[in-house]
Amino acid sequence: MSTNQFPADRRRSTVRSLLRLWPYARIARWRLVAATTAALLASGTVLAVPIVLRRIVDGPIAHHDLGALWWPAGVLLLLGLAEAGLFGIRRVVVARPLARVETAMRGDLYAKLQRLPVSFHDRWPSGQLLSRATSDMFTMRLFLAFPLVFLIVNSTVFLVGTGLMLALDWRLALVTLVPFVPLTWLTHHFERRYSSAARAAQDQNGDLATVIEESVLGIRILKAFGRHRTMTERFTGQARDLRATELRKAGMLSDLWAVIVGLPELALGGALALGAVYVAHDQMSAGTLVAFLSTALALRWPVESLGWLIAYANEAATATDRYFEVMDEPESEEAPAGRAAVADEGIRLTGVRFRYPDAPADEPDLLRGVDLHIRRGETMALVGATGSGKTTLTALLPRLYDATAGTLTLDGTDVRDLPRPRLRELVAVAFEEPTLFSASVRENVLMGAPGADDGQLAAALATAQADFVERLPAGADTQVGEQGLSLSGGQRQRLALARAVVGDPPFLVLDDPLSALDVHTEALVEQALRRVLAGTTALVVAHRPSTVLLADRVAVLDDGRITAVGTHQELLQGSAVYRELMTGEAAPVPEGSSVR
Structure with missing residues (x-):
């Protein structure tokens, strides 16, 4: 099977592909809920920090009352400890159950391969099947453990943080949110292109595994006929193709990342300049500006991670597609109904x-x-x-x-x-x-x-x-x-x-x-x-x-x-x-x- 046997379907829905993981992920659903809840609470502590900072700037600092700094400083310390502890809990909660999910999926895949007819194995190189049972499985498990949780958490944090910025000052909030109109279009365009490249890379990885396996199993023939250089050239050519695809993926991701990081930074700079003018003209307190900027900075990670999360979601979706291409194969080829057998022996x-x-x-x-x-x-x-x-x-x-x-x-x-x-x-x-x-x-x-x-x-x-x-x-x-x-x-x-x-x-x-x-x-x-x-x-x-x-x-x-x-x-x-x-x-x- 060549890498173009299953070309990426431009009409494929990333969400629909990932939803096919649910029958396996449901065995860890409560752990995933707990991990998501822990991550949301941890992110909530981050959003609480700007509120405390506003109280500090407009209170003790504005009134030169240093004695009143102790309790808000203690609150900030507790918030930091809570954030670290909650993120630690998130990792511990999902590690073991998601390992069970991966084990169950790999076991089902192996059992399926044993049941599939020989005609299926005639068509599929073993390296393609091996890559589905190893690297693709790892990609799906890692998606459930990290990107899935943070797609939910970061989206929630962004919405809550946006609401908080609007409550602090709607004018600065509008300036800060201007870049998200072009970013929405850009991420949609990126997803379509990246999905195709991700599928190509995974198929090329399977082809490369086939070459390696054939080289190992056929080492006696290669040495006997002095053809190790021929196989090396074949390996090198496919490795270069995979490298080029991976570099193409990296290039697309870097372009997206540059825009995702650059546009919000420009908007944040504009909001800072405008806020400074408001503070200078007594139209805004210094504490409010500090709280607004702190909230905006807290939203940098949810925004900047968007490109990586979308990229990994597409990687996981193509890995899921590749997994279910095998699982969806009919287990037996139906033969036409034959005549009733004559009662005989032998x-x-x-x-x-x-x-x-x-x-x-x-x-x-x-x-x-x-x-x-x-x-x-x-x-x-x-x-x-x-x-x-x-x-x-x-x-x-x-x-x-x-x-x-x-x-x-x-x-x-x-x-x-x-x-x-x-x-x-x-x-x-x-x-x-x-x-x-x-x-x-x-x-x-x-x-x-x-x-x-x-x-x-x-x-x-x-x-x-x-x-x-x-x-x-x-x-x-x-x-x-x-x-x-x-x-x-x-x-x-x-x-x-x-x-x-x-x-x-x-x-x-x-x-x-x-x-x-x-x-x-x-x-x-x-x-x-x-x-x-x-x-x-x-x-x-x-x-x-x-x-x-x-x-x-x-x-x-x-x-x-x-x-x-x-x-x-x-x-x-x-x-x-x-x-x-x-x-x-x-x-x-x-x-x-x-x-x-």
């Missing part, structure tokens, strides 16, 4: 068609009417040319993808009628590219059957001829490292095979499970695997005659259809396609062949 595919969701409209379906019956207890080998759809067909059985049309049944039950957890208990898979996790050998193998005991683990390892596990430093408890890169390709493949057979599944799907093994190990695995296959119904993708010979029958996939089914010998005699796949020699098909 695996049956009837009229199965499939095309990838992102396939061009003018491209034919990858599978175009597959009909195949694998009898219960039978092992069926599936052969076909590269790109014929063998791996895709095997992915339909555990519903990693849903068939576009047709039906797939297991012992007479449509796979779409089975809950996915139950279906994946029934169907075990081993892929050609074995994937291991940063965990122990035991944990990796027992992913195939979490409830299996040590005896079943040992039996599965024996079937896969994974005796090398005994020689590992901690045996089955040895950590294999990320992607299992501390093991050889053949060792990873054997552990993946052990994971598939450990739970004695009733249905087994093996996608060329022995491709990385040497001839001697392959023969030993095949011998042990025969005993497992005798007790299950299996579909085995095969490329070599040795793997084909594990099967009772063989099906040939060609041009999106099953074109022939029979034993190995029957197909050598009756199928030119099969003979060419197995021997590399094409020959005319004998007349009168009974192989279909």
Whole structure:
């Protein structure tokens, strides 16, 4: 997914986007109310200071009564202590509950990613998903903890402070408030531009995370082919793009900040000059002017923070949009209703068609009417040319993808009628590219059957001829490292095979499970695997005659259809396609062949 897959919608409402956080934020709503209340009270103490100053200037100072300064000075001290204490309370009140909000959101996102179909993960780079689970989550939590509270507090303080200035002297108040007309237009214009830049930066950050992840996982390839400079150039180019976007954001924010700070300062200077004239002509007391200027200065932070708060609100809104782009994805692609399954046993595919969701409209379906019956207890080998759809067909059985049309049944039950957890208990898979996790050998193998005991683990390892596990430093408890890169390709493949057979599944799907093994190990695995296959119904993708010979029958996939089914010998005699796949020699098909 490129960064322009989800361009910023100019009609997007920042408020509507942020309101989508409410179902999560509501668990901390009372803490947020308490934090906002504490911040409002703290800001109220700041606005009380000008009133006290007015009393000091027009009272003790005007009358040269220094003894009367003690009590107002004490009030100012108490106001300062109250302000510090209330702001401290605000931070303490929201820290823990907002951490729970972030945990809940991250947990929901992770669970959603586990439920989403494989076709979703085919489209989305992992770096984009990673950035949504980390940096975007932090942005949303920080917005709830600080900018959200102060958007409310600063707006309230500004309104109360404006009312106080009008009460002190409406003429000076009007002079001070003149800049807010152009500032209103400016902030609206800024928000639209900044929102687009914020979205671009977050998407570019996700793309950069993808490059870093690919570089780490593919470090052996990069070093082997001496292409680390190529990847470095790619990384540098994307980092420069992100830097340029961030600088563009900073430039917009600095322009806004210059105006937000500059215009009120000019207005305040004008109010000071006008107030001095009023005091000189006895039209205003010195205490009133001091109180007015103190109030105006107290409003500097609410005004000056406006640009930053709006900017961060937009950052949080785009982070929220990115989060819910994943959460709003449908969890399963609805397949058309198929025909009622015929009551039979084993695996049956009837009229199965499939095309990838992102396939061009003018491209034919990858599978175009597959009909195949694998009898219960039978092992069926599936052969076909590269790109014929063998791996895709095997992915339909555990519903990693849903068939576009047709039906797939297991012992007479449509796979779409089975809950996915139950279906994946029934169907075990081993892929050609074995994937291991940063965990122990035991944990990796027992992913195939979490409830299996040590005896079943040992039996599965024996079937896969994974005796090398005994020689590992901690045996089955040895950590294999990320992607299992501390093991050889053949060792990873054997552990993946052990994971598939450990739970004695009733249905087994093996996608060329022995491709990385040497001839001697392959023969030993095949011998042990025969005993497992005798007790299950299996579909085995095969490329070599040795793997084909594990099967009772063989099906040939060609041009999106099953074109022939029979034993190995029957197909050598009756199928030119099969003979060419197995021997590399094409020959005319004998007349009168009974192989279909």
